[in-house]
Amino acid sequence: MTAPHNDLSVIAPVAAxxxxxxxxxxxxxxxxxxxxxxAIVTVLGIVLGSLxxxxxxxxxxxxxxxxxxxxxxxxxxxxxxxxxxxELERRTIxxxxxxxxxxxxxxxGKYIGLCLCVFVMVVAxxxxxxxxxxxxxxxxxxxxxxxxxxxxxxxxSLIYLELLFVTALATFFSTFSTPVLSVLFTLAIWLAGHLGxxxxxxxxxxxxxxxxxxxxxxxxCLPDFAGLTRIRGHLLYGTHPGxxxxxxxxxxxxxxxxxxxxxxxxxxxxxxxx
Amino acid sequence: MADVVIQxxxxxxxxxxxxxxxxxxxxxxxxxxxxxxxxxxxxGPNGAxxxxxxxxxxxxxxxxxxxAEILGMPAGDKRALAQVGYLPENPYFYSHLTGxxxxxxxxxxFGLGSRERKDRSKELIETVSLAEAADMQMRKYSxxxxxxxxxAQSLINRPAVIFWDEPMSGLDPIGRRDIRQILFGLKEKxxxxxxxxxxxxxxxxVCDRVGVINKGRLIVQEEVKNISAGGxxxxxxxxxxxxxxxxxxxxxxxxxxxxxxxxxxEAAKPVKSEEEAKP
Numbered sequence: 404m405t406a407p408h409n410d411l412s413v414i415a416p417v418a419a420x421x422x423x424x425x426x427x428x429x430x431x432x433x434x435x436x437x438x439x440x441x442a443i444v445t446v447l448g449i450v451l452g453s454l455x456x457x458x459x460x461x462x463x464x465x466x467x468x469x470x471x472x473x474x475x476x477x478x479x480x481x482x483x484x485x486x487x488x489x490e491l492e493r494r495t496i497x498x499x500x501x502x503x504x505x506x507x508x509x510x511x512g513k514y515i516g517l518c519l520c521v522f523v524m525v526v527a528x529x530x531x532x533x534x535x536x537x538x539x540x541x542x543x544x545x546x547x548x549x550x551x552x553x554x555x556x557x558x559x560s561l562i563y564l565e566l567l568f569v570t571a572l573a574t575f576f577s578t579f580s581t582p583v584l585s586v587l588f589t590l591a592i593w594l595a596g597h598l599g600x601x602x603x604x605x606x607x608x609x610x611x612x613x614x615x616x617x618x619x620x621x622x623x624c625l626p627d628f629a630g631l632t633r634i635r636g637h638l639l640y641g642t643h644p645g646x647x648x649x650x651x652x653x654x655x656x657x658x659x660x661x662x663x664x665x666x667x668x669x670x671x672x673x674x675x676x677x
Numbered sequence: 678m679a680d681v682v683i684q685x686x687x688x689x690x691x692x693x694x695x696x697x698x699x700x701x702x703x704x705x706x707x708x709x710x711x712x713x714x715x716x717x718x719x720x721g722p723n724g725a726x727x728x729x730x731x732x733x734x735x736x737x738x739x740x741x742x743x744x745a746e747i748l749g750m751p752a753g754d755k756r757a758l759a760q761v762g763y764l765p766e767n768p769y770f771y772s773h774l775t776g777x778x779x780x781x782x783x784x785x786x787f788g789l790g791s792r793e794r795k796d797r798s799k800e801l802i803e804t805v806s807l808a809e810a811a812d813m814q815m816r817k818y819s820x821x822x823x824x825x826x827x828x829a830q831s832l833i834n835r836p837a838v839i840f841w842d843e844p845m846s847g848l849d850p851i852g853r854r855d856i857r858q859i860l861f862g863l864k865e866k867x868x869x870x871x872x873x874x875x876x877x878x879x880x881x882x883v884c885d886r887v888g889v890i891n892k893g894r895l896i897v898q899e900e901v902k903n904i905s906a907g908g909x910x911x912x913x914x915x916x917x918x919x920x921x922x923x924x925x926x927x928x929x930x931x932x933x934x935x936x937x938x939x940x941x942x943e944a945a946k947p948v949k950s951e952e953e954a955k956p
Contacts, residue, residue: 412759412787415786415788415789416785416786418785419782420786422782426773426778427773493771494767494768495769495770497732497737498765498830500735500736501735501737501758501761501763501765502786502787502834503756503758503759503786503788504755675738676732676738677692677732
């Protein structure tokens with residue numbers, strides 16, 4: 404009569420929740436975002452091809468990658484902030500927590516599922532961009548083709564790294580806040596993370612050591628998205644930032660993600676489902 | 678009493694209303710034991726504390742006072758939950774999944790293997806008569822179909838104990854008959870069953886024992902076979918109405934007495950119903 408409660412059951416609920424979150428996001432008309440992206444890139448390709456001389460590929464690539472970052476971010480923010488809230492709203496959370504599932508398994512599963520969805524979207528949009536860029540540059544083979552693909556892949560990896568972060572932020576806020584507030588918090592921190600260095604500049608301008616100190620503390624607490632953007636800029640212009648810098652950035656992002664997920668798990672564990 | 682499977686001791690719950698930060702007691706000192714293989718029905722008016730009792734036993738809510746144990750383990754213990762099947766009241770499931778996918782999901786949460794999940798899902802889909810709708814997305818399910826699927830998911834792990842909150846809700850007479858058959862089958866296998874229901878004829882037919890709860894207090898527990906056998910009551914409904922009326926009169930008299938002794942503060946602490954107290 405008793406159910407198996409073996410070692411597998413530690414991983415199985417995480418996998419089940421991840422797969423369910425992935426299915427939910429993918430089946431929630433997310434494909435429209437992909438069509439929207441394809442339309443932007445195709446129209447830009449045609450317009451830029453007729454307007455600019457020589458720089459059309461560079462501009463197309465810049466705008467295409469920015470669109471991937473933006474659309475991926477929108478998916479991460481809106482799907483992420485709804486993930487936990489929807490479970491509470493629809494009361495499906497009872498089904499999960501009346502089974503041998505812990506708060507951390509729930510949060511991790513949700514996060515992995517959404518990251519998987521964002522990954523698929525980023526890869527699909529990146530592949531489309533690569534096809535358009537290759538078609539317009541006319542280089543289907545040889546070193547130039549591989550350089551294009553390598554450059555786009557490196558850029559996409561950094562974009563995805565940033566989106567991992569945004570997804571973790573959205574997941575964290577969704578454990579204790581309404582979707583509207585979670586979206587606002589996530590977007591605010593995402594934006595502030597990009598403008599973080601301005602805080603240091605502002606501190607210098609005030610010439611007040613106390614204010615400067617406070618602003619520098621805020622700067623160090625905020626995620627440093629500007630660093631990621633800087634490195635993407637280097638890559639776009641063919642300069643490799645160095646393995647040490649990349650390793651530092653990956654570790655930094657993963658540590659931040661881990662911290663957010665641990666906090667989200669603690670909040671979920673303490674929650675009551677009235 | 679034989680092996681005790683469900684036990685609550687002075688189980689109480691207070692909620693804080695969000696507006697005035699006032700504490701409201703929605704369950705007071707619930708003491709009950711359910712033995713292995715027994716079918717226990719908790720009956721009471723809307724907002725009496727039935728759903729809260731189940732949520733506290735499963736660890737979905739935390740008790741303010743007292744404790745609940747399932748299979749000798751504290752409420753919410755994962756080892757106990759691995760042997761529990763739960764059907765929430767008015768179940769809402771994932772509309773993007775098909776019935777079969779949902780059962781597979783429920784099986785995965787219990788750590789069941791792929792083969793077992795597949796076989797068990799197939800078997801349960803047949804049991805709750807959902808074979809034709811099994812591969813349809815749940816957004817197209819009727820309330821009755823969702824209820825049947827909810828019952829199926831609560832049995833995916835072959836539980837030793839089941840908690841069903843209003844299992845007959847939304848079902849037509851045929852559905853109710855089917856669920857009663859499932860309950861009888863589970864009883865035969867020795868499953869311990871705890872359920873809440875408003876449908877007293879079903880409770881009468883299925884339960885070994887009932888408890889009547891009103892305004893967060895368990896008023897009485899009685900063996901179903903003794904209710905009409907004594908001759909005092911015509912049937913379970915008669916018993917239920919009598920008990921509730923008596924409880925209401927006593928409660929009103931108590932409030933009047935308290936108001937007379939302590940005109941202001943003390944009298945203003947009634948036990949609220951679950952629905953009134955929801956923050």
